[in-house]
Each structure stands twice: as structure tokens, then as C-alpha cells.
Amino acid sequence: MALTTSPPADLAPAREAATDAAGLGRVRASAFVVPALVLIAIFLVYPALWTLYLGLTNYRLTGIAAARPQFVGLDNYVRALRDPEFLNSLWLTLLYVIGSAVIGQSILGFVLAATLRTVPRVVRGVVEAFVMLAWILPSSVVAFLWIALLDRDSGTVNALLGTPGMAWLLEYPMLSIIVFNTWRGTAFSMLLFSAALNAVPPSQLETARMVGASGWQQLRDVVFPHIRGHVLTNLLLISLWTFNDFAPYLITAGGPDNRSEILPVFVYESAIFDGQLGFGTAISLLMLLINLVLAVVYLRLLRERRS
Amino acid sequence: MADIELRRLVKEYPGGVRAVDGLDLTIADGEFFALLGPSGCGKTTLLRSIAGLETVTGGHILIGGRDVTGLAPGARDIAMVFQDYALFPHMTVRDNIAYPLRIRKMGRPERHAKAEETAEGLSLGGLLDRRPGQLSGGQQQRAALARAVACHPKVFLFDEPLSNLDARLRLEARTFLKRLQRDLGVTTVFVTHDQAEALAMSDRMAVMDAGRIRQIGTPTEVFQRPASTFVASFIGSTPMNLLDAVADRDTLRVAGTTLPLPAAAGPHVRDGEKLVFAARPEYMTLHREAEPTGIEGVVAIVENMGVGSLVSLEVPGGADGARIVQVTVPEGQEPEIGSRGWAVAAPERVLLYRHDDGELVGSERAGAGEPVLAGAGD
Ligand SMILES: Nc1ncnc2c1ncn2[C@@H]1O[C@H](COP(=O)(O)OP(=O)(O)OP(=O)(O)O)[C@@H](O)[C@H]1O
Ligand SMILES: [Mg+2]
Numbered sequence: 001m002a003l004t005t006s007p008p009a010d011l012a013p014a015r016e017a018a019t020d021a022a023g024l025g026r027v028r029a030s031a032f033v034v035p036a037l038v039l040i041a042i043f044l045v046y047p048a049l050w051t052l053y054l055g056l057t058n059y060r061l062t063g064i065a066a067a068r069p070q071f072v073g074l075d076n077y078v079r080a081l082r083d084p085e086f087l088n089s090l091w092l093t094l095l096y097v098i099g100s101a102v103i104g105q106s107i108l109g110f111v112l113a114a115t116l117r118t119v120p121r122v123v124r125g126v127v128e129a130f131v132m133l134a135w136i137l138p139s140s141v142v143a144f145l146w147i148a149l150l151d152r153d154s155g156t157v158n159a160l161l162g163t164p165g166m167a168w169l170l171e172y173p174m175l176s177i178i179v180f181n182t183w184r185g186t187a188f189s190m191l192l193f194s195a196a197l198n199a200v201p202p203s204q205l206e207t208a209r210m211v212g213a214s215g216w217q218q219l220r221d222v223v224f225p226h227i228r229g230h231v232l233t234n235l236l237l238i239s240l241w242t243f244n245d246f247a248p249y250l251i252t253a254g255g256p257d258n259r260s261e262i263l264p265v266f267v268y269e270s271a272i273f274d275g276q277l278g279f280g281t282a283i284s285l286l287m288l289l290i291n292l293v294l295a296v297v298y299l300r301l302l303r304e305r306r307s
Numbered sequence: 308m309a310d311i312e313l314r315r316l317v318k319e320y321p322g323g324v325r326a327v328d329g330l331d332l333t334i335a336d337g338e339f340f341a342l343l344g345p346s347g348c349g350k351t352t353l354l355r356s357i358a359g360l361e362t363v364t365g366g367h368i369l370i371g372g373r374d375v376t377g378l379a380p381g382a383r384d385i386a387m388v389f390q391d392y393a394l395f396p397h398m399t400v401r402d403n404i405a406y407p408l409r410i411r412k413m414g415r416p417e418r419h420a421k422a423e424e425t426a427e428g429l430s431l432g433g434l435l436d437r438r439p440g441q442l443s444g445g446q447q448q449r450a451a452l453a454r455a456v457a458c459h460p461k462v463f464l465f466d467e468p469l470s471n472l473d474a475r476l477r478l479e480a481r482t483f484l485k486r487l488q489r490d491l492g493v494t495t496v497f498v499t500h501d502q503a504e505a506l507a508m509s510d511r512m513a514v515m516d517a518g519r520i521r522q523i524g525t526p527t528e529v530f531q532r533p534a535s536t537f538v539a540s541f542i543g544s545t546p547m548n549l550l551d552a553v554a555d556r557d558t559l560r561v562a563g564t565t566l567p568l569p570a571a572a573g574p575h576v577r578d579g580e581k582l583v584f585a586a587r588p589e590y591m592t593l594h595r596e597a598e599p600t601g602i603e604g605v606v607a608i609v610e611n612m613g614v615g616s617l618v619s620l621e622v623p624g625g626a627d628g629a630r631i632v633q634v635t636v637p638e639g640q641e642p643e644i645g646s647r648g649w650a651v652a653a654p655e656r657v658l659l660y661r662h663d664d665g666e667l668v669g670s671e672r673a674g675a676g677e678p679v680l681a682g683a684g685d
Contacts, residue, residue, distance in 0.1 A: 201391065201393065203389040203390075203391050203393035204393045204394075204395060206358075206360050206380075206387070206389070206393070207387070207389065207393040207454075208406075208410075209360070209379075209380045209381060210358060210359075210360075210380045210381060210385065210386065210387050211381060211386075211406065211407035211410050211411075211458060212379075212380075212381025212382065212407075212410055212411070213381065213410050217410060221395065221406070222395065225395070225396075225397040226397075
């Protein structure tokens with residue numbers, strides 16, 4: 001065994017080229033990698049750089065600025081940060097992320113995961129199947145379902161709640177899209193938390209029970225410290241997904257009166273409807289920055305726990 | 308302090324497994340009680356039922372005269388030490404030990420002082436600021452003990468607390484645990500499947516099989532007079548010799564030899580009744596010359612046991628082929644393999660069991676004397 005493995009590199013290599021494990025040599029090895037690099041350059045690096053550039057111009061979808069965009073420096077960014085519509089949209093996005101991801105999906109997902117451990121297998125299977133179904137259905141289908149559910153005249157929700165004529169999407173647009181996204185995305189948190197809860201040693205929970213710890217105390221002192229990493233990972237993923245989620249557009253289209261215009265919708269409206277590609281691109285970059293900050297904060301928290 | 312009384316306790320798991328099957332047991336105040344039995348006999352289930360971690364399906368549990376059958380685990384005033392110690396990995400040893408006190412709303416300085424005092428008593432003094440992951444197995448075990456001790460329970464329950472320790476540490480922990488229990492005087496139930504542990508530590512012990520108790524007694528009683536062939540084959544570091552025998556007037560025919568029938572057994576056996584002759588290897592001696600009361604055989608195996616050796620004699624048998632009789636011999640007297648030997652049992656140590664139900668000759672027959680308990684089970 002030890003005899004057939006290749007000798008360490010510092011023990012006088014037989015051929016000069018054979019410093020790599022496969023023995024291809026630098027030139028041939030590069031030939032294998034180049035196609036992938038080209039594809040990455042075309043489809044990832046170029047658009048990214050292009051976006052960076054567009055954000056600094058007054059590029060428009062139509063008109064003179066479409067043919068001959070002018071370099072405007074940081075104007076787009078300054079404008080965005082002074083634009084009450086942008087700030088409103090940022091605020092709505094925050095509400096959307098906190099409401100549907102942090103509170104809705106993860107808390108509901110945890111409660112479901114914890115409760116389903118104690119119910120009979122059949123019940124658990126059925127509930128899990130429904131939650132998963134909501135997750136795997138395409139957004140467009142789910143959006144259509146919710147429009148039908150919340151319909152003013154013949155909607156199921158109005159029939160169930162006994163509130164005929166209630167226009168949910170007009171009266172409570174933010175609440176509607178928050179509930180919609182919670183409903184659609186809870187499965188992920190539920191699955192992640194069920195796996196996490198399986199990793200909590202039963203004897204530790206039982207020790208807590210033996211000394212008389214209440215359900216809440218068991219959660220705080222035993223369960224939560226064990227699943228803290230899972231909670232953070234889950235929060236990171238679902239807040240990023242929710243932050244960039246465009247599906248609410250399919251339900252409220254940002255309206256009425258921009259009252260549910262979260263950032264992805266705002267970008268779409270500015271760039272495509274108003275044709276201000278440069279401005280829209282600048283906002284996309286701002287979103288990217290916010291995503292990065294979110295990710296860094298969560299990763300910091302995760303690392304803190306490990307050390 | 309409190310005694311424990313179990314009345315016709317039944318625990319049937321969903322699916323019909325009766326892990327505890329109509330069990331009656333009283334454990335005295337301050338007693339160190341060991342539960343011993345083969346794997347799957349229901350020891351853990353019984354312990355968890357006393358703790359309240361399993362809901363029993365029948366019977367009653369009384370602790371200090373109080374019926375706790377329906378109470379939550381936290382309301383029973385019991386501390387339990389698990390096989391994996393169940394220390395909270397994210398808390399320091401100090402916080403682990405103080406945790407029960409924290410749940411009881413004792414103030415931080417007070418409970419930390421208490422934890423330190425307890426830890427000192429269990430020689431954990433310098434380790435209070437470490438996390439369980441930074442302790443050795445033996446230290447973890449003592450930290451778990453300290454947590455149990457710190458809340459001054461009425462009853463300790465231990466589920467194989469020593470089985471994760473290596474052999475040497477286990478001996479140390481055994482002595483340690485025994486002394487701790489004696490000092491505190493807390494009623495203790497100790498589950499183990501290591502019979503040496505049960506014999507060494509307990510004031511009284513119970514041997515369980517299939518959810519029932521087969522024998523209760525002091526370690527000496529159980530070791531010297533196992534109540535049935537099941538207990539006899541289970542107890543002892545070397546298994547007891549169990550040989551088929553037949554009563555023949557006032558003699559006993561066993562493995563080609565005729566021995567006098569023990570006087571005490573006389574009135575209880577019928578002529579020609581099939582019996583089981585039982586003698587521990589430690590209570591037998593090996594002779595090189597023919598002995599009238601010796602069982603003759605050929606030395607097949609000699610196992611070194613440190614102080615002495617365990618010799619296995621192959622005894623040419625009747626219908627069921629050859630049988631093995633084991634005898635311990637003192638150091639320096641090991642026989643040659645293949646040589647002839649006669650195993651003689653000390654007459655006062657010989658036990659006789661009935662062949663049909665495996666109980667001790669002269670004991671009550673189940674179903675004859677007292678009614679069989681929880682007969683509903685079968
Ligand atoms: N949760 C459960 N559901 C169903 N049956 C169970 C459950 N737990 C244990 N049993 C069964 O109950 C019986 C007793 O199990 P228990 O764990 O009490 O045995 P034990 O004496 O502690 O064994 P060991 O020495 O291996 O720990 C076994 O037959 C086991 O299969
Ligand atoms: Mg067990």
C-alpha cells in the first residue's frame with residue numbers, strides 16, 4: 001500500500017511536469033479547465049462587471065440614453081438613498097423578511113418540527129406531505145392559488161372567516177404577502193429543525209425533566225444550545241432567499257400605492273416599467289451589499305459559537 | 308429519605324412488549340439496591356418507570372409512603388444518573404452541578420457555593436470552570452454524580468453509570484460510589500448487567516428476567532443459594548456447574564457418580580425424580596486420584612485466572628454427549644491437559660433444583676402455595 005503511492009514532491013520528481021496528481025502537466029491540465037473558465041467569464045463575470053458599470057450610467061431602456069448612455073458617477077446611488085420610494089421599499093423588505101422568514105417560517109417551522117415528533121406516524125406523514133407540497137409547487141401556481149383564496153367575492157378565506165367582500169390584497173397587502181411566503185417556505189425550516197432536534201440527546205432532556213424544568217426551560221437550557229448552529233444557518237438561508245424573493249409581485253404587483261413594493265419588485269418597476277436601467281442596476285447592487293452584510297453577520301455569529 | 312414500594316407494577320409498551328410484568332418490590336430507606344439481569348429483561352424500563360420518565364400501564368409506585376404514580380418526574384424528588392452522564396455540553400461543570408438548584412430558583416451566589424461544596428466532596432475542585440468535553444470519563448461521571456447529589460433527592464437512580472469506564476476506573480468508581488451512598492444514606496437503585504458490580508456494591512439485589520423478579524436477597528444469599536437454575540447460571544464470575552441428576556432412594560446419580568442425597572433435600576424429592584445438581588467451580592476441588600464422590604473426567608482446558616486457574620473437565624456423558632464440569636484450582640496445582648481428574652463438590656455447598664421448573668428443591672411451587680402474581684400476563 002505505502003509502496004504504491006506517489007512519493008512526496010520534494011523527493012526528486014522523476015519528470016519535471018509531473019507535479020500534479022494526475023500527471024498531466026500544466027499545459028494539458030489548463031486545456032481541461034479553460035472551457036469552464038470561459039463559460040464562467042461569459043455568464044458570471046461579464047454580467048457582474050456590466051452591472052457595476054451600468055449602475056454608474058444613466059442607461060435607459062428606450063430613448064437617447066439607451067443608444068448613448070452617459071457616465072453619471074455615483075448619481076444613481078445618491079438619488080436612491082434620497083428617494084422616499086426606495087426607503088419605503090427598503091422598510092417594506094425589512095418587514096417582509098422579519099415577518100415571513102424570521103418570525104413566520106422559522107418559528108412556525110420549529111413549532112411544526114417539535115410538535116410532529118410527538119404525534120402518531122400517520123399524522124406526521126400527512127402534515128409533512130402538505131407542508132412539502134407547498135414548498136415544491138412553482139411560485140406561479142402558489143401565487144394563483146393565493147389570489148383565488150383571497151379573492152374579494154368568491155375567495156375561500158372570506159367564506160371561512162365570514163367576511164364577505166373583504167379585499168385582503170387591497171386592505172392588507174403586506175400581511176397577505178407575508179402569510180403567502182410563510183405558507184410557501186415553512187417546509188425548509190421544518191425539515192432542518194426536525195433533523196436538528198433529532199440530534200438533541202434524549203438523556204439531557206430527561207435530566208432536565210427530572211429536576212423539574214418546565215417545557216420552556218428545557219427549550220432554553222437544553223434544546224436551543226444544541227440547535228443554535230442550525231437556527232443561524234436556517235436564518236441566514238431563508239433571510240437571503242426572502243430578501244431576494246420576487247414572487248409577491250405575482251400577487252400584489254407591489255400595490256396598491258406601492259404598499260407592498262419590496263426591493264426586488266422596486267428594481268423591476270424602476271428598470272423595466274420606468275425604463276431606468278441604470279438606476280435599477282444601482283439598486284440591485286445595493287441589495288447585493290445588504291445581502292453580503294447579512295451573510296457576514298450570521299457567519300460571525302456562527303463562528304463565535306464554535307470558538 | 309424514603310423507601311420505595313412497587314405494587315404490581317406493569318409497563319407495557321405500545322406493540323405489546325411487557326417490559327415490566329406485575330412486579331412487587333419494596334426497597335428499604337437508605338438501602339443500596341441493585342437490579343441485575345440479562346439484556347432486555349426490563350431493568351431500564353423499571354428504573355425509568357420509578358423516575359416517571361415512562362408512564363406505567365398498571366400498578367402503583369410509592370416513595371416514602373406517597374403515591375407518585377401519576378406525578379411528573381420533576382415532582383418525585385428523585386435524581387437519576389444516565390449511562391451517558393447527560394451533562395450539558397454548553398455549560399461549565401459548575402453550572403451543570405448547579406442546574407437543578409437554578410431550576411429551583413436558588414440565587415446565583417448561593418447555588419454556586421453549593422455546587423462548589425459538592426464538587427469539593429467529589430474531588431472535582433479544580434475542574435469547575437471546564438466544560439464536560441474537557442473532562443475525562445471518570446471526571447464526567449463524578450460531575451454527573453455531583454449534579455445528582457447537589458439537589459438532595461430522596462432517591463438516586465443509576466442506569467449502568469459505570470459501564471462507560473475502563474476496567475480499572477470502574478473498580479475505583481465502584482468503591483467511590485459505594486462510600487458516597489453510605490455517607491449520604493440516600494435510597495439508591497442501581498441497574499447493572501455486571502453481576503460482579505451488583506455483588507460488590509449492593510445491600511440487597513434483585514435478579515430480573517423477562518419483566519419479573521426471579522430472586523431478591525443479599526448478595527451473599529443470591530450468590531450462595533440461587534433460587535433457580537436461571538439465577539444460578541447468571542450469577543458468579545465463573546458460571547455454576549449445572550448437571551442433570553436423578554434421585555435414587557437416598558443417593559443421587561450424577562454424571563456417572565453416585566453421591567449421597569443431601570439430608571435437607573430428602574423429604575422433598577420423590578424416588579426417581581429428575582433433578583439438577585449445582586455446584587460452583589469455587590466450591591469444588593480437583594483430585595488426581597479416584598474419589599468415591601468425585602465426578603470423573605478428562606482435563607480439556609486450563610484457563611489462568613490470575614490467582615488460580617479454571618479447569619474444564621470433559622465428563623463422558625450419557626445420551627446428551629459429553630458434559631463440561633468446571634473446577635477452580637489454586638496456583639501451582641494446574642493439571643496436565645488430557646490427564647484424568649476427579650471433581651469433588653463440598654457437600655454443604657451442593658444445591659439441588661427441580662428439573663421441571665428449575666426452582667430450588669423444597670421451595671414452594673408456583674401455583675401451589677401462594678397465588679401467582681399478575682397471572683394475566685400469560
Ligand atoms: N420504547 C420502547 N418501545 C417498545 N419496546 C421497548 C421500548 N424500550 C424497551 N423496549 C423493550 O422492553 C424490553 C425491556 O427493555 P429494557 O431497555 O428495559 O431492557 P434492559 O434490561 O435495560 O436491557 P439492557 O441491559 O440491554 O439495557 C425489551 O424487550 C425492549 O425491547
Ligand atoms: Mg438498559
